[in-house]
Amino acid sequence: MDTDDGLRIDAPHRELLDQILDKWSLSVLNELCERPCRFNELRRSIPRVTQKSLTATLRRLERNGVIEREVLATRPVAVRYRITPLGKTLRHPVDVLLAWAAQHMPAVERAREGFDTREEEAVL
Amino acid sequence: MDTDDGLRIDAPHRELLDQILDKWSLSVLNELCERPCRFNELRRSIPRVTQKSLTATLRRLERNGVIEREVLATRPVAVRYRITPLGKTLRHPVDVLLAWAAQHMPAVERAREGFDTREEEAVL
DNA sequence: CGGAATCCCTAGGGATACTG
DNA sequence: CAGTATCCCTAGGGATTCCG
Numbered sequence: 001m002d003t004d005d006g007l008r009i010d011a012p013h014r015e016l017l018d019q020i021l022d023k024w025s026l027s028v029l030n031e032l033c034e035r036p037c038r039f040n041e042l043r044r045s046i047p048r049v050t051q052k053s054l055t056a057t058l059r060r061l062e063r064n065g066v067i068e069r070e071v072l073a074t075r076p077v078a079v080r081y082r083i084t085p086l087g088k089t090l091r092h093p094v095d096v097l098l099a100w101a102a103q104h105m106p107a108v109e110r111a112r113e114g115f116d117t118r119e120e121e122a123v124l
Numbered sequence: 125m126d127t128d129d130g131l132r133i134d135a136p137h138r139e140l141l142d143q144i145l146d147k148w149s150l151s152v153l154n155e156l157c158e159r160p161c162r163f164n165e166l167r168r169s170i171p172r173v174t175q176k177s178l179t180a181t182l183r184r185l186e187r188n189g190v191i192e193r194e195v196l197a198t199r200p201v202a203v204r205y206r207i208t209p210l211g212k213t214l215r216h217p218v219d220v221l222l223a224w225a226a227q228h229m230p231a232v233e234r235a236r237e238g239f240d241t242r243e244e245e246a247v248l
Numbered sequence: 249c250g251g252a253a254t255c256c257c258t259a260g261g262g263a264t265a266c267t268g
Numbered sequence: 269c270a271g272t273a274t275c276c277c278t279a280g281g282g283a284t285t286c287c288g
Contacts, residue, residue, distance in 0.1 A: 018147065052272095099217075101140050257283105
């Protein structure tokens with residue numbers, strides 16, 4: 001559990017995590033873990049995301065194999081995004097992360113206040 | 125474990141994770157989990173990080189309470205960074221994440237190749 | 249040694265308009 | 269509906285220089 005060295009962080013790993021843990025990906029994955037979604041459905045359910053950013057996020061996640069894009073031959077076209085089996089394996093790591101954030105947010109906020117106070121004093 | 129809804133991702137949580145899971149933070153945390161480090165020690169042990177980026181990363185982590193900065197009154201000054209108790213609680217989530225990356229990297233690479241191949245064909 | 253300050257530069261985000 | 273295309277603009281990274 002707490003081995004001495006733990007795991008190395010090499011460039012490919014960090015690049016992968018950067019692509020999957022970026023600003024909007026967590027929200028998208030969370031949403032698609034619950035149910036498949038249309039593009040505008042996702043857009044509405046994720047506050048403040050722009051169409052451009054959402055498109056880029058979806059492409060990146062699709063390229064990395066964690067979500068799937070399915071075009072339905074209707075008029076007008078409908079597109080359905082869904083999580084893949086690989087994407088589902090991300091659920092646990094992400095949940096662990098979110099649980100950490102939820103649990104320790106108060107401690108972080110206290111730390112921030114202390115830090116900012118010390119900064120102010122340093123200026124005086 | 126796999127509750128239906130899992131956890132929400134609100135703005136404060138995402139902001140916190142952004143600050144802690146960014147490009148260089150994982151490497152810094154990993155290093156400081158093993159032992160306290162001087163500034164240039166960290167710099168040498170993290171390939172390709174610049175002094176500016178490292179400074180910014182350390183300040184951010186310090187502000188969020190996961191690392192500590194200690195100035196030793198020597199000549200010339202020495203500065204020692206160490207992980208805090210709060211920072212140590214990050215170890216498990218981060219390890220889970222790195223384990224995921226290590227385990228699924230091959231699948232991700234296959235997905236990328238498939239995606240890129242389909243893209244090429246689409247152009248033709 | 250451990251930064252801060254400066255300059256430069258580009259990847260990426262927001263807004264808007266257009267399309268199959 | 270689900271994007272693509274375009275313009276604009278600024279936050280942030282790299283390189284370099286200077287300081288206590």
